[in-house]
Amino acid sequence: MGRGLTRFVEADQPVKHLGGFDHALVHCPRCDGKAISRAGRLTCGSCAYTSELHRKPVKEAPFQSVMCPDCNRHIGRYREDPRLLRLRCRGCGWTKAPAAKPPWTAPKRTRRTGLWLETDFRGRTLWARNEQHLEFLERYVAAGVRETGPFNSTIASRLPAWIKSGKNRDDLLRALAKLRARLR
Known part of the structure; x- marks a missing residue:
């Protein structure tokens, strides 16, 4: 330690984990200037841009009524995708097996601001x-x-x-x- 290096003691540090920092400095999506992201809200000091970063809550899908294609009788009401469920009509005996796996959908791209x-x-x-x-x-x-x-x-x-x-x-x-x- 002849180079005059200091001593680092982790117990003396005020923040123990990365989530302990209250804000992050990011690039503004509008002007590319310095902006502050705090508690889900992005605020730019140079162009006065503000935005809510929280996604809007997803509304629960309504019940979907399923009818038999043969006898037009009501089979049931489901929240999930009927393509993924086993369907059976009690009137005529019509059945449909569920799909092997859910239909593939492309992931949603989110625009993330850089640090x-x-x-x-x-x-x-x-x-x-x-x-x-x-x-x-x-x-x-x-x-x-x-x-x-x-x-x-x-x-x-x-x-x-x-x-x-x-x-x-x-x-x-x-x-x-x-x-x-x-x-x-």
Whole structure:
């Protein structure tokens, strides 16, 4: 420890897990400026853009009445997709076996805003949620002695090996300084 490196004690850190940070700095979807995402709401200071990030609650599907195709008799009422159910008419005995698996639907694409404090580091993404997270990373990387807890439940224990490695310390500190410059 002759280089004047500091000591990092995980127990002294104010935030123990990544969800403990109250906000994230992200790119504004309208002007690509710095915006704040807090409690499901995105707010941009430069263009005054605001948006609710929570999805609207999905309304429960109404009951669907199913009629027999042969005798036009009422078979039942179902909430689920009738193609997935075994159907049987009590009047004429008509039956229909369920489909092998649910019909495939393409996943919905959601537009996700990128983090403001994000950079490339040797083909990997180095990122921080906000100023407090960036300060945490700077303290951790700069430390020569790192005291962490015994369990894999805190931020420091979940960091990737390339951040924990001492051989990347100087380059990581330079990359974190670039992220610090983006805050201004």
